[in-house]
Amino acid sequence: MEERSVVLIVLDSLRKDYGDKYIWPVLKKYGFVKFDNAVSTATWTVPSHASMFTGLYPFQHRVHPTESVPISLVRFKPTDKYLLNQIKRNTVLITANSLVTPLMGFRGFDVVKELENGFFMDPIKMLLSEKEVQRVKRLLEERGLRYSHPIRKFLYLIKVGEISTATRLVLRETMKFVRGTSFVLTHPNWPLEKGVTQAINWLQARKLQQPFFLFMNLMEMHEPYEKTFYTDAYITKIVRGDVDEERWKTGYERAAIYLSKKLDRLLSILHSNYDNLLIIVTADHGQLLGENGLWSHGRFLHPILLRVPLYIRFPENPEELWTSTKDGFVSLRKIYDIVLTGRPPKPEPLVISELYACQTSKSIHEPCHKVGVFYNGNGEERFCVVDMKDKRSDCPPEVKKKVKLLIIGSRIRKNLIRK
Numbered sequence: 001m002e003e004r005s006v007v008l009i010v011l012d013s014l015r016k017d018y019g020d021k022y023i024w025p026v027l028k029k030y031g032f033v034k035f036d037n038a039v040s041t042a043t044w045t046v047p048s049h050a051s052m053f054t055g056l057y058p059f060q061h062r063v064h065p066t067e068s069v070p071i072s073l074v075r076f077k078p079t080d081k082y083l084l085n086q087i088k089r090n091t092v093l094i095t096a097n098s099l100v101t102p103l104m105g106f107r108g109f110d111v112v113k114e115l116e117n118g119f120f121m122d123p124i125k126m127l128l129s130e131k132e133v134q135r136v137k138r139l140l141e142e143r144g145l146r147y148s149h150p151i152r153k154f155l156y157l158i159k160v161g162e163i164s165t166a167t168r169l170v171l172r173e174t175m176k177f178v179r180g181t182s183f184v185l186t187h188p189n190w191p192l193e194k195g196v197t198q199a200i201n202w203l204q205a206r207k208l209q210q211p212f213f214l215f216m217n218l219m220e221m222h223e224p225y226e227k228t229f230y231t232d233a234y235i236t237k238i239v240r241g242d243v244d245e246e247r248w249k250t251g252y253e254r255a256a257i258y259l260s261k262k263l264d265r266l267l268s269i270l271h272s273n274y275d276n277l278l279i280i281v282t283a284d285h286g287q288l289l290g291e292n293g294l295w296s297h298g299r300f301l302h303p304i305l306l307r308v309p310l311y312i313r314f315p316e317n318p319e320e321l322w323t324s325t326k327d328g329f330v331s332l333r334k335i336y337d338i339v340l341t342g343r344p345p346k347p348e349p350l351v352i353s354e355l356y357a358c359q360t361s362k363s364i365h366e367p368c369h370k371v372g373v374f375y376n377g378n379g380e381e382r383f384c385v386v387d388m389k390d391k392r393s394d395c396p397p398e399v400k401k402k403v404k405l406l407i408i409g410s411r412i413r414k415n416l417i418r419k
């Protein structure tokens with residue numbers, strides 16, 4: 001790693017099929033190699049990035065929701081195995097995703113450029129702390145009011161004596177709305193443009209000292225695909241499947257076309273400014289566009305969410321370095337090794353993806369632990385699911401046994417080490 005500069009670009013929420021259709025033709029021109037069997041370790045941003053940055057599965061790095069930690073309070077905690085602790089010099093973070101920032105635990109970068117994307121309006125506390133927000137949400141959920149009209153919520157909170165909380169909640173929502181509206185008015189190209197142009201301009205304006213590690217998260221493929229904000233009301237609509245199907249599908253395709261052109265520009269800048277770059281382009285998870293009546297990501301274990309694009313440009317002799325991945329799968333946690341060694345990933349016969357917050361009829365995120373398994377069975381690629389909580393599984397017994405040995409065995413080993 002020390003002599004080589006590495007660029008890792010995560011195109012957040014890019015499905016493999018759209019990646020192959022729109023992004024791959026651009027990358028081919030720059031000498032990239034395509035890996036067809038890449039599998040994410042999780043279905044949403046934070047645990048998936050945690051795997052790339054530690055080389056571990058979620059059951060090992062433990063960056064996921066639990067019974068007591070709701071999804072909104074999940075944070076990454078750097079350990080010795082953290083990628084940034086292995087790379088000593090010139091590390092740069094360019095991010096359009098507020099979940100992949102130093103505030104969320106991805107610390108240690110020498111330079112940080114946070115792109116303005118108008119998606120999460122403000123991750124920092126606005127009048128109510130995140131803990132207070134969770135408390136109010138639970139209170140409303142118990143009464144079945146969590147996704148009802150804001151005025152009904154406000155009146156209920158007043159009725160139960162939560163006057164100060166209710167007032168601050170209304171002010172917080174109003175501030176979010178005002179910020180959101182002013183953002184839309186000043187950014188006519190949003191939501192097609194979610195920060196990639198700022199990233200291009202930033203890179204064009206400076207010459208990074210080599211060797212460097214540049215990590216980028218670009219959000220163009222992530223919803224929304226219409227001028228709306230990621231509020232509770234919007235999420236509820238997605239969860240209920242109450243989305244404008246045409247708008248999502250055409251919006252997603254337009255985003256892929258737009259991003260492919262911008263990526264071409266970005267790579268041409270990198271190509272002309274630096275020699276011998278190792279460049280990895282991938283996605284942290286896919287995006288559901290109505291498959292099985294499901295939309296978005298983060299709440300289901302669906303192969304569309306888990307099969308991710310993976311394209312790598314090796315600095316020299318890509319043909320020699322490349323080994324066929326036909327006989328196995330490449331888990332996204334292997335990004336860690338690729339960045340550090342510059343070697344192509346070795347396919348594995350069995351890889352897993354995990355879900356710790358399932359969607360139920362009661363709530364968007366109900367604690368659970370399900371494991372999706374990709375494996376080769378009778379020479380064919382297969383996918384099955386083990387529910388670690390109620391012990392149900394549609395996996396063959398031998399696959400289920402291997403997964404349990406892997407997960408429970410690792411926990412026991414960890415406990416032994418701690419003692």
Ligand SMILES: [Zn+2]
Binds near residue numbers: 044
């Ligand atoms: Zn993501």
